[in-house]
Amino acid sequence: MGVIPESWNNVFAVLLGMGFGFVLEGSGFSSSRKIIGTFFGYDFVVLKVFFTAAITAMIGLLYLSHIGWLDFSLLYIHPTYLASAIIGGIVMGMGFAMGGYCPGTSFCGIAIGKIDALLFVAGLFIGVLIFSEAFPLLEKLYNSGNLGHKLVSDSLGISKSLFAFLLTVVAIGMFFGATWLERKVKKVEY
Amino acid sequence: MDRRYTILALIAIILAAGLLIIPDKGKTKEMEPEKLLSAVNDQARFITTDAVTERIIGGDPTLQLIDVRPADQFNKFALPGAISIPLDSILSQTWQDVLQQPGKDKVFYSNGDVEADAAWQLCTRAGTRKVFVMKGGLNYWYNTIIKGAEPSNTASSEDLDQYSFRQAAKLYFTGGSPAEERRTYINEDAPEPAKVKVNVVKKAPAKSSGGGC
Numbered sequence: 428m429g430v431i432p433e434s435w436n437n438v439f440a441v442l443l444g445m446g447f448g449f450v451l452e453g454s455g456f457s458s459s460r461k462i463i464g465t466f467f468g469y470d471f472v473v474l475k476v477f478f479t480a481a482i483t484a485m486i487g488l489l490y491l492s493h494i495g496w497l498d499f500s501l502l503y504i505h506p507t508y509l510a511s512a513i514i515g516g517i518v519m520g521m522g523f524a525m526g527g528y529c530p531g532t533s534f535c536g537i538a539i540g541k542i543d544a545l546l547f548v549a550g551l552f553i554g555v556l557i558f559s560e561a562f563p564l565l566e567k568l569y570n571s572g573n574l575g576h577k578l579v580s581d582s583l584g585i586s587k588s589l590f591a592f593l594l595t596v597v598a599i600g601m602f603f604g605a606t607w608l609e610r611k612v613k614k615v616e617y
Numbered sequence: 618m619d620r621r622y623t624i625l626a627l628i629a630i631i632l633a634a635g636l637l638i639i640p641d642k643g644k645t646k647e648m649e650p651e652k653l654l655s656a657v658n659d660q661a662r663f664i665t666t667d668a669v670t671e672r673i674i675g676g677d678p679t680l681q682l683i684d685v686r687p688a689d690q691f692n693k694f695a696l697p698g699a700i701s702i703p704l705d706s707i708l709s710q711t712w713q714d715v716l717q718q719p720g721k722d723k724v725f726y727s728n729g730d731v732e733a734d735a736a737w738q739l740c741t742r743a744g745t746r747k748v749f750v751m752k753g754g755l756n757y758w759y760n761t762i763i764k765g766a767e768p769s770n771t772a773s774s775e776d777l778d779q780y781s782f783r784q785a786a787k788l789y790f791t792g793g794s795p796a797e798e799r800r801t802y803i804n805e806d807a808p809e810p811a812k813v814k815v816n817v818v819k820k821a822p823a824k825s826s827g828g829g830c
Binding site for chain 2 (some may be wrong): 482483486489490493588589591592594595596599602603606
């Protein structure tokens with residue numbers, strides 16, 4: 428707190444963004460076929476990368492909190508908007524499946540000169556424009572179902588560490604299941 | 618299956634299982650609202666001005682007076698040995714060392730006892746132990762100790778005894794004049810019964826330290 432002045436926030440944002448883009452490109456996420464592979468079952472790298480990131484961060488945070496290097500109460504927990512999260516998730520998932528990109532990877536695709544990524548981003552901006560213009564109509568939906576700062580572990584009434592353990596086991600089980608499935612499905616070369 | 622992936626997966630599971638073993642520190646140290654409510658109703662947190670005065674004069678090492686008034690008021694006048702922690706910074710990290718001292722009775726005081734009681738509630742909710750409030754605050758302390766009115770001759774022996782104690786305390790705080798001292802003795806002579814005499818002897822150390830001052 429207060430060790431690094433706030434004016435440095437943008438500098439860190441740029442550095443973290445560059446790192447994120449580098450890892451995305453390094454994992455092959457700048458190809459739309461990689462992401463679409465999750466839907467057709469020939470490539471589950473997306474699932475593995477994001478779940479690995481989630482469980483690594485989760486375990487790391489809990490350990491850091493235990494040794495007192497991190498104050499959980501200072502972490503920002505995004506509030507849960509149930510209705511808008513479900514509808515937004517469906518819209519985003521459809522965009523994923525049709526375009527083969529998520530917003531982040533589409534910019535990675537542009538960086539290495541993919542034309543489909545360029546089109547995807549054009550569509551993304553059109554979507555942003557439509558949403559902004561239609562916001563007065565959508566506002567009620569946008570703010571509906573606000574549950575506040577919810578944690579799954581609190582909703583289930585179990586401790587954070589037990590939830591972390593269960594999620595890790597489930598994630599790793601899923602990784603092995605996905606690998607098994609990949610071998611069953613016909614390999615696609617790209 | 619690649620051997621490396623199996624090993625990495627095992628490491629992740631072992632680390633996650635490690636979380637189950639370490640104690641859960643996720644719970645806040647804050648007092649439960651129900652407990653706080655019963656603590657608020659408990660009058661034991663109040664210490665009388667006389668008790669505080671006696672402990673100041675006796676040099677009680679377990680007493681830690683905390684002045685929760687703004688710093689400028691503290692600079693004008695404060696009880697001996699008090700430290701200034703204004704109410705708005707009572708939960709600041711800076712003062713945690715003072716508030717968390719084990720074995721010390723942290724006694725809050727302000728001009729009245731509203732602010733001191735607010736400080737007590739904040740600290741109690743935050744999990745600080747052994748905190749008290751000086752009942753009546755500085756105003757009551759000043760009106761009884763420094764400006765204490767002489768009870769009538771027909772007052773109960775407790776009242777007279779209390780008055781003589783307060784007069785002695787006044788000498789301690791103000792370094793009073795010999796005339797006042799003499800008057801104190803005269804007043805003590807007034808209630809003749811032997812019972813009172815015993816009590817007077819008990820208060821003697823306070824008085825002698827007052828004389829030395």
